[in-house]
Amino acid sequence: MKVLAVDDDRMTLRTLERLLDKFGFEPLLATNGNEAIRLFLEEQPRVLITDWVMPELEGPTVVKTIRALADTNYTYIIMLTSRQEKEDMLSGLLSGVDEFLVKPVDPDQLRARMRIAKRIINLQENLATRIRELELERQHVRILQGFLPICSYCKKIRDDENLWSQIEEYIAEHQENIQFSHSICPDCFETKVKPMQEAFFAKKAAEQANV
Amino acid sequence: MTNAITTSDNVQRARLDEIGLGDPEFTIELIDIMLEDGAERVRQMRAAFAAEQITELGRVAHALKGSALNIGAIALAGLCAEIDNSIRLTGAKVSESKISEVEAAFAGASAELSSIKQELSA
Numbered sequence: 181m182k183v184l185a186v187d188d189d190r191m192t193l194r195t196l197e198r199l200l201d202k203f204g205f206e207p208l209l210a211t212n213g214n215e216a217i218r219l220f221l222e223e224q225p226r227v228l229i230t231d232w233v234m235p236e237l238e239g240p241t242v243v244k245t246i247r248a249l250a251d252t253n254y255t256y257i258i259m260l261t262s263r264q265e266k267e268d269m270l271s272g273l274l275s276g277v278d279e280f281l282v283k284p285v286d287p288d289q290l291r292a293r294m295r296i297a298k299r300i301i302n303l304q305e306n307l308a309t310r311i312r313e314l315e316l317e318r319q320h321v322r323i324l325q326g327f328l329p330i331c332s333y334c335k336k337i338r339d340d341e342n343l344w345s346q347i348e349e350y351i352a353e354h355q356e357n358i359q360f361s362h363s364i365c366p367d368c369f370e371t372k373v374k375p376m377q378e379a380f381f382a383k384k385a386a387e388q389a390n391v
Numbered sequence: 392m393t394n395a396i397t398t399s400d401n402v403q404r405a406r407l408d409e410i411g412l413g414d415p416e417f418t419i420e421l422i423d424i425m426l427e428d429g430a431e432r433v434r435q436m437r438a439a440f441a442a443e444q445i446t447e448l449g450r451v452a453h454a455l456k457g458s459a460l461n462i463g464a465i466a467l468a469g470l471c472a473e474i475d476n477s478i479r480l481t482g483a484k485v486s487e488s489k490i491s492e493v494e495a496a497f498a499g500a501s502a503e504l505s506s507i508k509q510e511l512s513a
Contacts, residue, residue: 190424191424191428199412262453262472284410284461
């Protein structure tokens, strides 16, 4: 798992690199906020560990930018700081930080925080996978619903309760805002209506002739 | 190499050993970074003080505090924290004697770190 660490202090950065490597992560290093954002876009790390006080972009600005840039993959963000005042903690949390780690880096605490990060990311990935599966299943159901058993002769439709109904009844029942205005198409006029008309007028003519 | 854990205000050996992960080469690398970057930051602090660049002085003090804490240079870290907090929280001016104290603390930490480096290299 890729972990991006950003700190302008060379010693802290080297320490983080060594510890992350030891804990089985793939460390990516940046010495300032702009470099961190570039690396974030290029490498898509799942965890960001950022210092607070840095030249150019400060930690909270980096966090806000990365939160705004992030796609569906959640990035777990740890703020590394020696600031422990309530206002600072609140400000960090509001910028989008998940967790704080107090300087100097304590190897045991870093390991524990990284375990939490891994757990949260795995949960998020499982959730995203489940959502994708449900979406596929929903599409599948929609396709199945699109198959309507229809009688080849009378064109009646069979519903979910195995009852056959006229197609207009079925549609009116399953589709809102549809009403039927009955009419006759030209083909049916020629094959159905016209013969009836002709028979009617012929009968009428025969009756008049008999009178 | 000796594994004896000693504590001094200049360098807390237990912290140095912890962050060095029991690896003499890595510990020496961290010591070298501190000697090099620390010296530069102490110079920057003196320059910022002379130029009355209070914000810059606070920023460098904050950075040196981080490195000093990381390597266990407790006295140096404490002095840098005083300067950092004083500027950030109250905006108060820093006295020249405080800068001299930082220089002295860094000299003390450097001497002890150099000694530890020799011990680890042996």
